[in-house]
Amino acid sequence: MRKVVAGMQMSIDGMIDGPTGYADWVDSWSDTFDLLPEIDACVLGGGMYSGYEQYWSAIKADPRSPLELTGNLPTSEEIEYADFALNTPHYVLSNTLDGARWANTTVLRDAGDVEVLRRKPGKTIYVVGGAQTVSGLLDRGTIDELRLTIHPLVVGEGKALFATVAQRHRLQLSDAKSRPDGTVSLIYSVGK
Numbered sequence: 001m002r003k004v005v006a007g008m009q010m011s012i013d014g015m016i017d018g019p020t021g022y023a024d025w026v027d028s029w030s031d032t033f034d035l036l037p038e039i040d041a042c043v044l045g046g047g048m049y050s051g052y053e054q055y056w057s058a059i060k061a062d063p064r065s066p067l068e069l070t071g072n073l074p075t076s077e078e079i080e081y082a083d084f085a086l087n088t089p090h091y092v093l094s095n096t097l098d099g100a101r102w103a104n105t106t107v108l109r110d111a112g113d114v115e116v117l118r119r120k121p122g123k124t125i126y127v128v129g130g131a132q133t134v135s136g137l138l139d140r141g142t143i144d145e146l147r148l149t150i151h152p153l154v155v156g157e158g159k160a161l162f163a164t165v166a167q168r169h170r171l172q173l174s175d176a177k178s179r180p181d182g183t184v185s186l187i188y189s190v191g192k
Contacts, residue, residue, distance in 0.1 A: 001118055002117075002118045002119075002121075002122055002123065002124060002125055003124045003144050003145065004114070004118060004124070004125045004137070004142050004143050005035065005039075005124055005125070005143070005145040005146075005147060006127035006128075006129075006134045006137070006145070006146050006147070007035070007126065007128065007146075007147040007148075008129060008146075008147070008149070009023060009148075009149040009151065010148060010149070010150060010161050011025065011150075011154060011155040011158075012150055012151065012152060012153060013154045013155055013156065014160045014161050014162060015155040015156075015157075015158035015160055015161070016130070016131055016158070016160070016161045017158045017159040018155050018158040019155075019158055021159075025151050025153050026151065027070075027072065028072075028077065035126060035147075036080070036081070038123055039123060039124045039126045040088065040123040040124070041088065041089050041090075041125045041126070042088055042089070042090045042091070042125070042126045042127075042128050043090075043093065043108075043114055043126070043137075044091075044092055044093070044127070044128045044129055044130065044133060045093050045094070045130040045132055045133035046092050046093060046094025046096060046107075047130055047132070048128070048129050048130040049092045049100065051069075052085075053102055053105075055069060056085040056086065057082075057086070059074045059078055059082035060082040060083065060085075060086055063079045063082070086102065086104070087104065088104060089104045089106070090102060090106070091105075091106050091108050091113070091114070091117060092105060092106070092108065093109075093110075093113075093114070111133075111142070112140075114142055115140070131159055131162075132164050134161065135165045135166075136164070138165060138169055138190065139165060139166050144189065144190055145174070145189055146186075146187070146188045146190060147185070147186070147187050147188075148185070148186045148188070149183055149184070149185050149186075150184045150185075150186065151183050152182035152183065152184075169190060169191065171189065172188060172191060173187070174187045174188060174189050175187040
């Protein structure tokens with residue numbers, strides 16, 4: 001069975017979005033890009049798909065221009081991920097989307113479809129978000145590993161990553177690294 005890894009960036013108080021609906025404290029989305037050689041499929045929620053597709057398509061279209069959302073130039077890792085995103089199959093969990101603009105994108109209607117995908121031959125499946133998708137797959141026992149980048153910021157108001165988790169989950173710390181900017185990268189194995 002394929003491994004399923006979820007990677008998320010969050011504030012120290014567990015928020016993945018601030019009050020404006022965006023994590024304006026994240027300077028670069030290259031949190032788990034060291035995983036790219038291991039991944040051959042990505043899963044994300046329908047609520048996140050539009051912004052995700054626009055963000056990475058903008059980088060691919062013009063990697064030398066500041067991004068509209070952040071005002072920052074894309075990092076070299078983000079440029080690499082944009083290539084990866086446009087060439088890697090993506091699966092969007094949604095009951096409302098009729099289709100997707102990216103050619104390599106399939107809409108899934110049920111989280112159980114991720115289990116079907118998991119049983120097919122292939123490499124690691126990367127769950128890129130959002131919060132409800134990560135929480136739902138965690139509750140189903142589908143996620144094997146959580147990779148969290150914790151930013152040294154208390155947001156106070158916003159969208160909590162685990163707000164919709166319905167049950168307790170035991171995690172085993174596999175790795176922890178601090179960075180000069182104060183962020184901490186944590187990798188947890190999820191207990192079954």
